[in-house]
Amino acid sequence: MTDTVSQPTISTDAAHRLIAAAEAKAAEIGVPMCIAVCDAGGNLKVFSRMDGAPLLSTQVAQDKAYTAAGFGMPTDGWHDFIKDDAPLAAGAVAGIQRLIIFGGGYPIKVDESVVGGIGVSGGHYTQDQEVAKAGLAALG
Amino acid sequence: MTDTVSQPTISTDAAHRLIAAAEAKAAEIGVPMCIAVCDAGGNLKVFSRMDGAPLLSTQVAQDKAYTAAGFGMPTDGWHDFIKDDAPLAAGAVAGIQRLIIFGGGYPIKVDESVVGGIGVSGGHYTQDQEVAKAGLAALG
Amino acid sequence: MTDTVSQPTISTDAAHRLIAAAEAKAAEIGVPMCIAVCDAGGNLKVFSRMDGAPLLSTQVAQDKAYTAAGFGMPTDGWHDFIKDDAPLAAGAVAGIQRLIIFGGGYPIKVDESVVGGIGVSGGHYTQDQEVAKAGLAALG
C-alpha cells in the first residue's frame, strides 16, 4: 500500500480568477454577492464580499463552498436528495454542521477530481447559482 | 448505597477491530466512509476517515456514535420516536446537541450493557447502517 | 498559470500503520496515549485513544497533529521560536487557535512535501515525542 494519495487542489491564482469572473456576473445582474473559494481540504482560499452584499452571506458563501467540496456535489442537489426521505428531511440540516441545502455552491472539478468548492450568497439562490457558474467558467 | 457503579466500556483493541471490519465492508460496497467508535462515556476511542470519504462526514460519524452511546438506541430509531410527538418533532434536533436522527449509529452492547457507540457516515444512511453493522459483527 | 497545485496527502492505510506503531511504543513504555493523524488539509484521518489514556489528551493529540501539519514543523520547535520574542511569548498561544507549543506533534513528510501531521498526548511531552517518532518510523 502506498503512503500517500495524490490530491490536486485549486491554486490561489485560479481562485482569484473564479472570484473575479463571479464578481463581474454579479455586477452585470446588479446583485452584490459574497463569493468564497475553498480548496480540496475544505479550507478557505479566496473570499470577496462585494460592496453592498448582505453581511450574513459572509458565512453562507463559505459554507456553500465547504459543503460542495465536502460532498463533491452542488448544494442545490441536497433538497431533492432529502425532501422525500423523512429522517434526512427532519435531521440533515440541523445534524450536519455547515451543510447548506440550497443553490449557490458547486464543487470545482479538474480532470474528474474535486479540487475545491465555490460558494456564492447574496441574492436569491437562483441568482447565486448563476454567479457561481460564471465563476466556474473562468477555470481552465 | 454503594459509592461506585461498574461501567464496562469498549477497549481500544475492540474498537480497532470494529473499524477494520467496517472499513472492509465499505470497501466491498465501494463507498468510502468515516467511522467512529466512542466509549461508554461518549468520548472518542478510535476514528478513521477512508480515502475519498466526504469531509463533512468527519463530524457526523462522531455524532452518530455519540448519539447511539448516549441514549443506548440506534440513531435510526429517533425519527419514528419523535415524528408524531409535536414538541419533540419541532424541538429535539435543534435542542439536543450532537443529536443525529438518521441511520448509521448503533450502541455497542456487551451482556446487555451499553459499552460504547459506533457511527458511520459517507453514503446514504442505509449504506452507513450496513457498514456499521459489519463493524458490530466483529465484536466478541 | 495552472488551475491546480499537486498536494500529496497521507493515505488512510499509512495513517493506520503510524498509529499502530505509536501504540506499540506507548505500550512498551507503559504510558497509554492518544494518537492522531491528520492529512495535508489539517483534517483528521485516524485517531486512537488507548485504554487508560487521559481524556484531555483527545483534543491535545488532534491539535498537535494540526499544528504540525499547519506549519510544517514539530510542535516542540515553537517554544524556542517564541520564548525570547516578547510579543509572541505573550500572544501566540492565546492568539492562534489550536496552537500547541510543546512536544508531541510532527509533520509527516514524504519526498519533502508535508502530507499530514501526527500528534501524541498522554505522558510527559518527551514521552509523547518518543511515541510519535516511533509512529513516523512506520512510514514508507
Place this chain on the structure above:
Amino acid sequence: MTDTVSQPTISTDAAHRLIAAAEAKAAEIGVPMCIAVCDAGGNLKVFSRMDGAPLLSTQVAQDKAYTAAGFGMPTDGWHDFIKDDAPLAAGAVAGIQRLIIFGGGYPIKVDESVVGGIGVSGGHYTQDQEVAKAGLAALG
C-alpha cells in the same frame, strides 16, 4: 443631535488592490502568506491564502485585520501597551476575543478615518508587517 454618523469604509475594489500588492511582496520575499482585509465594521471583505501558506494563518490573518480595525492601531502596538500594566498583561490576550498582540495587522486609514484593517500571517511577524505595509501602499 443627528440620527446618523457617516462611516467611510473600504471598498471591495480597494481591498482587492491591497491584497494583490501584499501578495506581490510576499512572493518577492518568498514567504507565502494569508492576507485579510476587513471593513470599518470588522467584517471580512477580501481574503487570500497563497499556495503553501500555513493553514493556521487563515484565522490569524483575519484576527489581525479585525484587531487593527477594531482599535484603530497596529497590532504590534499592543505588546508595548500592555506589558508593564499588570492587569492588561495578565488579562488582555485571554480576555479579549480575537485580540492579536504581535505584528502584521494595521488599520486602514483614509483622511484620518479608520475605514478597515489589513492582517497578514505566514512568516515571522516582521515579515508579515513588511507584506502588510506593501498592501497599504496600494491605497489611494
